[in-house]
Amino acid sequence: MAPKFGTSGLRGLVTELTPELVADHVRAFIAACDIGNGLCLGRDLRPSSPRIAADIAAAARAEGVRVIDCGALPTPALALAAQEVGAGAIMVTGSHIPADRNGLKFYSRTGEITKTDEAAINGALGRATGTAESEMAQDEDAAARFVERYIEACGAFALNGRRIGLYAHSAVGRDDLAAILQGLGAEVVEYGRSETFVPVDTEAVDPDTRAQIAAWVKADGLDALVSTDGDSDRPLLSDETGTIVPGDVMGQITAEMLGAETVVTPISSNSGVQKKGFGAVRLTRIGSPFVIAGMEEAGGKVVGYEANGGFLLGFEAQGPAGPLASLATRDCMLPLIMTLIAAGNGTVSARVAQEPPVVTMADRLQEVPQERSQPFVARLADSAEARASFLAELGGDEAGTDLTDGVRMTLTDGCIVHVRPSGNAPELRLYVEASDKAGAEALMAAGLAALHRAVLG
Structure with missing residues (x-):
C-alpha cells in the first residue's frame, strides 16, 4: 500500500514510510500550511511510531521550526495542546489498522487540515532539505x-x-x-x-x-x-x-x-x-x-x-x-x-433504548486491494442493473440511491445498504440500517457474503 492521503491523513506500510518520504511531507506541510508558533508532535504505541516521530522532528528542526515533543498521547490531546499554544501538530498514528502500517495526521494552527490543505501539501512535495537546527522542547503535561x-x-x-x-x-x-x-x-x-x-x-x-x-x-x-x-x-x-x-x-x-x-x-x-x-x-x-x-x-x-x-x-x-x-x-x-x-x-x-428505533451496523472485508474494490463500487454507482443484481442476493429491491460517498441504497422496506471502499486501507466497508437488531444482523451477514463473492471470488 503506497503511502497516500485518505480520510485520516497520510497512511502507508511502515516499510514505505521511509525517513526521506516522511521528511518530504513534513517540509511540504510546513511550506503549505500555517503552523503558527511551531509544531507539536505526538505518537501512538506502535513499534514504528518513535522512529517516525524522530524523522518528523529532524525534518521540522532543519526547516527552522520549533518542535514541542508531547510524547505518546491521544490524538485529541495533541490537538488540544497545539490549540493552547497556537501551533501546528503532527500525530504519528495508523489508528485502527495493523502494526505493519502507520501514518501521519496533520494539524495547522487552526486545527485538522482540510482537503484543500491536503492538495496544497501534495503540491509542495519535492522541496530541498533545510539546513537550520531549531529548538526541541518537551511538553510532559499535555495528556x-x-x-x-x-x-x-x-x-x-x-x-x-x-x-x-x-x-x-x-x-x-x-x-x-x-x-x-x-x-x-x-x-x-x-x-x-x-x-x-x-x-x-x-x-x-x-x-x-x-x-x-x-x-x-x-x-x-x-x-x-x-x-x-x-x-x-x-x-x-x-x-x-x-x-x-x-x-x-x-x-x-x-x-x-x-x-x-x-x-x-x-x-x-x-x-x-x-x-x-x-x-x-x-x-x-x-x-x-x-x-x-x-x-x-x-x-x-x-x-x-x-x-x-x-x-x-x-x-x-x-x-x-x-x-x-x-x-x-x-x-x-x-x-x-x-x-x-x-x-x-x-x-x-x-x-x-430512548433513542429513535433505528439500528445501524458496520463491518468490512479486509485485505481487499483498491483495484478490486473501487471498480466494483463504481459499477454499483453507474448501473441500476448492477445494484439490482447485488441487492437480489440480499433479498431486497432498490427504492433509492445516494452517491454522496460510495453507494448508499435504500430498499423498499426502508432498510439501507451502503458500500464504500476505505480511503486509506485495503478494506471494503459495508454499513447497514434496519428497524431492529435482528434485521440489521441478517442484512449485514448477507451483504458481507455477497461482497466477498463479488470482489474476492
Whole structure:
C-alpha cells in the first residue's frame, strides 16, 4: 500500500514510510500550511511510531521550526495542546489498522487540515532539505491537561458508584481514560493490557472481541465497559449486558447532552438523528475533514460526529459542572463520558433504548486491494442493473440511491445498504440500517457474503 492521503491523513506500510518520504511531507506541510508558533508532535504505541516521530522532528528542526515533543498521547490531546499554544501538530498514528502500517495526521494552527490543505501539501512535495537546527522542547503535561478538561467540566461525582471496565489493549489513551473515569468517581476494572500492538476497529468490532467484552461485563457485574482505537480518538462502549453501543448513537446522545443546535455527521451515520428535534442536521461525505467543513459552514452551537463515534465539539459548551472549550477534532472521551452520565441512575441500555428505533451496523472485508474494490463500487454507482443484481442476493429491491460517498441504497422496506471502499486501507466497508437488531444482523451477514463473492471470488 503506497503511502497516500485518505480520510485520516497520510497512511502507508511502515516499510514505505521511509525517513526521506516522511521528511518530504513534513517540509511540504510546513511550506503549505500555517503552523503558527511551531509544531507539536505526538505518537501512538506502535513499534514504528518513535522512529517516525524522530524523522518528523529532524525534518521540522532543519526547516527552522520549533518542535514541542508531547510524547505518546491521544490524538485529541495533541490537538488540544497545539490549540493552547497556537501551533501546528503532527500525530504519528495508523489508528485502527495493523502494526505493519502507520501514518501521519496533520494539524495547522487552526486545527485538522482540510482537503484543500491536503492538495496544497501534495503540491509542495519535492522541496530541498533545510539546513537550520531549531529548538526541541518537551511538553510532559499535555495528556494530564487533557484529562483535567473532562473532570473540571463534569465534576468529581459524575460517575460516582459506577463500576466500569476498561479494555486497555494497546490504546495510547488507556491510562488517560482510566484517570478521567476515576476522576469522575467511577471504579475502573482493567482488562487486556498489551505491550504488543492490537488493531482495534471500534466501528467494526470483531466477533471474538465482542464475545470477550460480553464475558468480562457479565463475569464482574460491570455497569459498562469502555475502550478506544489505537490513537484514542474513536470510542468503544459496551452496556451492562455486554452489548456494544454504536458510535453514532453515542454521538446523538452527546449532542443532546451538550445542547447542540446543529449536528453535522456523515451519510453513513444512524438516520435516527434526524428524528431527535435538532435545529438542523447536515449530512456529509465520510471523514472528519468533511465533517469539519460542514461545521465551519454551519457555525453557532454546532457539533459533529462520525459513525465510528469520534466526536467534534464546535462551540464552548456547558458540562454538568463547568464549561467545556471547543475542540473540533475527533475525540473519544467526550461521547464515552456523556453517554455514561446520560444513563443517570439507570442503565446504559435503558438510555440507549430512548433513542429513535433505528439500528445501524458496520463491518468490512479486509485485505481487499483498491483495484478490486473501487471498480466494483463504481459499477454499483453507474448501473441500476448492477445494484439490482447485488441487492437480489440480499433479498431486497432498490427504492433509492445516494452517491454522496460510495453507494448508499435504500430498499423498499426502508432498510439501507451502503458500500464504500476505505480511503486509506485495503478494506471494503459495508454499513447497514434496519428497524431492529435482528434485521440489521441478517442484512449485514448477507451483504458481507455477497461482497466477498463479488470482489474476492
